[in-house]
Amino acid sequence: MAVINWISFWLVLHLLNGCYGGRLYTSGKNFMKDGHRVFLSGTNLAWVNYARDFGNNQYNNVKAQMERYLSEIHAAGGNSIRVWVHIEGETSPHFLSNGYVDKTDAGRSLINDMRNFLHAAQARNVLVFFTLWNGAVKQNTHWRLNGLIKDTGKLQSYINIALIPMVNALKGEPALGGWDIINEAEGVIIPGHQSSNPCHDTTSLTNSGAGWAGQLYTAAELQRFVNWQADAIRTADPGAMVTVGAWNAKADAGILGFHNLYSDHCLVSSGGKAHGTLTFFQVHTYAYQGKFDGLSPFEHHGNDYNLNKPIVIGEFREEGGRSISDMYNHAYYYGYSGAWGWQAIDNNWSNLQTGMRHLKGRNDQQKGGMVAFSV
Numbered sequence: 037m038a039v040i041n042w043i044s045f046w047l048v049l050h051l052l053n054g055c056y057g058g059r060l061y062t063s064g065k066n067f068m069k070d071g072h073r074v075f076l077s078g079t080n081l082a083w084v085n086y087a088r089d090f091g092n093n094q095y096n097n098v099k100a101q102m103e104r105y106l107s108e109i110h111a112a113g114g115n116s117i118r119v120w121v122h123i124e125g126e127t128s129p130h131f132l133s134n135g136y137v138d139k140t141d142a143g144r145s146l147i148n149d150m151r152n153f154l155h156a157a158q159a160r161n162v163l164v165f166f167t168l169w170n171g172a173v174k175q176n177t178h179w180r181l182n183g184l185i186k187d188t189g190k191l192q193s194y195i196n197i198a199l200i201p202m203v204n205a206l207k208g209e210p211a212l213g214g215w216d217i218i219n220e221a222e223g224v225i226i227p228g229h230q231s232s233n234p235c236h237d238t239t240s241l242t243n244s245g246a247g248w249a250g251q252l253y254t255a256a257e258l259q260r261f262v263n264w265q266a267d268a269i270r271t272a273d274p275g276a277m278v279t280v281g282a283w284n285a286k287a288d289a290g291i292l293g294f295h296n297l298y299s300d301h302c303l304v305s306s307g308g309k310a311h312g313t314l315t316f317f318q319v320h321t322y323a324y325q326g327k328f329d330g331l332s333p334f335e336h337h338g339n340d341y342n343l344n345k346p347i348v349i350g351e352f353r354e355e356g357g358r359s360i361s362d363m364y365n366h367a368y369y370y371g372y373s374g375a376w377g378w379q380a381i382d383n384n385w386s387n388l389q390t391g392m393r394h395l396k397g398r399n400d401q402q403k404g405g406m407v408a409f410s411v
Contacts (some may be wrong), residue, residue: 057210057410059275060163062315065338066405067346067373073405076213076348076374077364077395078116079388081105082167084381087126089119091141094127095149103156105380110160112389113396115407116213117162118281118350118376121150123170125180129198135183137194140201147205154211161411163213167281168199168265171221171258174250185253185261195268207273211411214277216350217265220320221258222283223249235259235302240294244286255297256306262298262314263307270311279318281350285331288317289341292331296343316373317343320351328356334363338371348374353384360391368395368404 058070066073083089084098095102102119109117122128128146130139140146150166157164169181183190206212227241236256238246266278280298282288290296300313321332328334333349334356341347349367352375354360360377367375375395377388399406 060213060277061275062277062346065344065346065371065373067316069406069409072409073401074115074409075368075395075398075404075407076116076163076376077368077392077407078109078114078118078162078374079105079377079392080351080379081117081119081381082219082379083120083123087120087123090121090149090153091128091146092143093145093149095145095152099152099156102153106157106160106162108385108389109162109392112392113407114392115162115409115411116165116374116376117157118165118167118216119153120167120170120219122168124173124175124177126177129194131180131183135180135187135190137190137197140198146198147202150202151206151209154206154209158209158211158411161409162211163411164211165213165216165277165279167216167219169218171218171225172223172249172283174224174252182252185257188260188264191261191264195264199265199268200272203269203272203276207276214279214315215269216279216281216318217262218258219281220283221253221262221280222246222287224252225258226251226254229254234295235297235299235305237295241286244284246283246286255302259297259303259306260308263303263309263312265312266303266314267307267309267312270313277315279314279316279348279350281318281320283320284329285319285321285333285336285341288319289331289343291341294331314345316346316348318348318350321349322352323356326356332356333372334358334366336370338373340371346373348372348376350374350376351378353378353382354387360387361394364391364394368398368400373405
């Protein structure tokens with residue numbers, strides 16, 4: 037009888053875990069959690085102390101401010117946050133002079149710092165999406181990131197020494213929403229590169245604005261960089277959510293003459309890793325001279341992009357003749373699965389809170405989904 041009762045206890049516990057506090061997952065074009073369609077309403081932090089928020093015991097310096105943002109997101113009705121980790125490798129991971137990675141960070145606190153932030157987020161019902169790298173700038177430490185993109189041996193050293201240990205250590209944390217491999221890799225892509233392979237051809241990006249931080253890498257090199265890391269994450273944690281923060285729908289929508297550089301086919305064919313695909317797409321959009329371009333998600337329903345996975349509008353701000361409330365509303369009702377405004381440390385933080393408050397408590401299962409859920 038005691039054995040039966042013990043088995044019954046674990047069966048009940050398993051069922052409860054399936055109903056309350058379960059992981060984020062995808063079903064077609066939607067995010068799901070605990071059997072309900074959900075919408076990721078939140079913000080980018082994206083840093084308090086650029087490239088120095090995690091690792092080398094640096095979280096202690098920003099802890100109070102970062103946790104205040106989590107509290108304010110929760111108070112506004114938001115449920116998610118996107119934060120940056122390595123950026124260009126300024127302080128993590130730890131690089132040898134030859135470009136290989138030998139430690140998570142010099143102080144070996146990176147994982148614990150990230151875990152502490154996740155615990156703070158869990159207490160406030162906020163999911164955290166960690167962005168590993170940044171392609172939107174090219175600064176003094178870019179040689180470290182360059183090595184990982186160009187040299188698979190160096191990339192594998194990062195995966196073995198830092199990435200896989202991070203994933204294994206944090207995969208059980210309820211507040212871990214997912215991993216964003218790189219922010220706006222199109223900043224350092226080579227536009228106008230001709231190839232018979234549509235995955236590698238970037239002629240459609242000629243004069244598009246891509247390559248603003250330096251025309252350094254082919255699409256194939258960046259796809260391999262993403263593919264290898266996504267594969268490592270999803271092999272260590274098969275249920276992990278993985279994405280890439282594309283600067284514009286021109287990079288991943290695959291319509292109006294553009295090609296989806298981050299499709300399953302392009303990533304796997306360029307990197308060779310079968311599990312190295314994204315679980316959801318992420319599009320950024322900013323107005324130019326007061327107007328959004330023709331591919332902006334604020335000019336389209338999400339279904340227009342013909343993508344078979346959830347889409348999050350990962351960066352935007354109030355502009356283009358739209359109020360911030362209207363922008364969060366558009367994301368919720370017009371085919372997207374999340375909205376993360378840019379960004380908490382800017383002067384428009386109160387404005388972003390207004391946007392999140394507009395969706396507070398929404399639960400339209402036929403449209404955006406549940407906003408208030410338990411982490």
